[in-house]
Amino acid sequence: MSRFTDRVAIVTGGGSGIGAATARLLAMEGATVVIAGRRVEKLEEVAASVDGVIVPRKLDVTDRAAVTAAVDEVAAEHGRLDVLVNNAGIGPSGPADEVGDDDWDQMMATVLSGAFIASRAALPHLVQGGGNIVNVCSVSGIGGDWGGAAYNAAKGGLANLTRAMALDHAGDGVRVNAVAPTFTETEMTSGMGEDDDLMNRFMERLPMGRPAKPEEVAWAIAFLASHDASYVNGVVLPVDGGLSASNGQPRLG
Template sequence: MTAARTVLVTGASGGIGRGVCEALAEEARLTGHSLRLAVHGSRESMALSALVSDLTSADGEGEIEARAFVADLTDAGACNNLIGQVIDWAGRLDSIVSNAGQSRPGKLANLPDEDWQATLDLNLRATWLLARAAYPALTETRGTITAVASMSGLSPHPGYGAYSTAKAGLVMLCRQLAQEWAGDGIRVNAVCPGMIRTPLTETVYQDEDTRRKRESLVPLGRIGTPRDIGDAVAFLTSDKASYITGVALRIDGGLSEGMLNLIPGRPDKVR
């Protein structure tokens, strides 16, 4: 009998993290494969407990088991313990989806030291700490790491200098790990979401004028959803992507490539 695939998803309680978990669970149900989802949060919460309940009770052919884990990912010891706890529970580790992050806006000229450090610690350093701790286990399973970066890591984002720097570093970290660990059969990729409607951004989209203006910037004409990111992550962690490593996949509805569409006076403007 094939052992259940085990995936750790950090920052899983809501938004993109939840979308990733739902996509992984649906894939397991559709393919009839067993899946163990280790869902991480920075603290115990009703949202994390509800996610575990929803994932475990899902109907389908594949057996799905979920368990919540709590850890401070800015602490090296806590990252080591988290990986150990997941392996103790499941007996193996096949994939890490490093999604936990935070954004502390502020211009670099007067950004407080603690905001800079906290942003880099969670958005960049935590992925390295988890990867380093999980390296032996991922070598055994020829596993994967998929990190959730941002389009802000591909282009400067004024007013979010620490976040943009951290996400750019995260993209490079994934590329570096992909090269160093390819010989061990470990694949490492990043996804770079564009504008995504999540609980954290919901207040922005409650304003209809703002929503319409944002949608008008996206060539595909809509704001992304957590599931858009989740489906891409599910693909990258699967065997269907077995020849893909070191990529930074933009998931932004064409926004990054469509900036020239915004120049006023273009005679061939699409929208």
């Protein structure tokens, strides 16, 4: 029997990148996966790309009422909810003195508030079956970046939200964990990949010498969401090729 047979999962930001890879993997391992996002055509492409049950659902995670309603409706339609993967996100928008109010608010609404609202709505359903939450954080939520003030703040908040919920809800039988990827080959980072100088500087910092693939992050998410990780709770797991093992000093020799 596959790890997720008869289980129901919601993956936000499921139309591309890490979210799409996660949805495919969970579906291939037996789950019914509801993928939520704003671009229906992308969601439908993901749903058609794998031999498994993936249900597209249009959703803007910044719409609090819609998120709450969607989570409740998924649980009602499928009779349960076992896994919530909070993956919706947007890219960095510059240093603090260049971030406008709208950019800041959009980042917080998408990355942090969207995950909070979805988690709050999911918790009563997850309690019923001993389910769990996996948040897609970032190495940018563990340490700072140049030019990423709002992104760092939102991802750092998501990392600590993960820890707080893990403490509060372990007694209810609900585990909460997160993954913290480094540079990953996704639609969001495609423009960065075209900048040879930037990529060379990234590769100098990544011990494995290459970006992550979305599937590599998805494997970590699936582990945390599975019974294989039944005693793993409150972890922000770096999926970073060894980046966070460094103290930042340059390579010698």
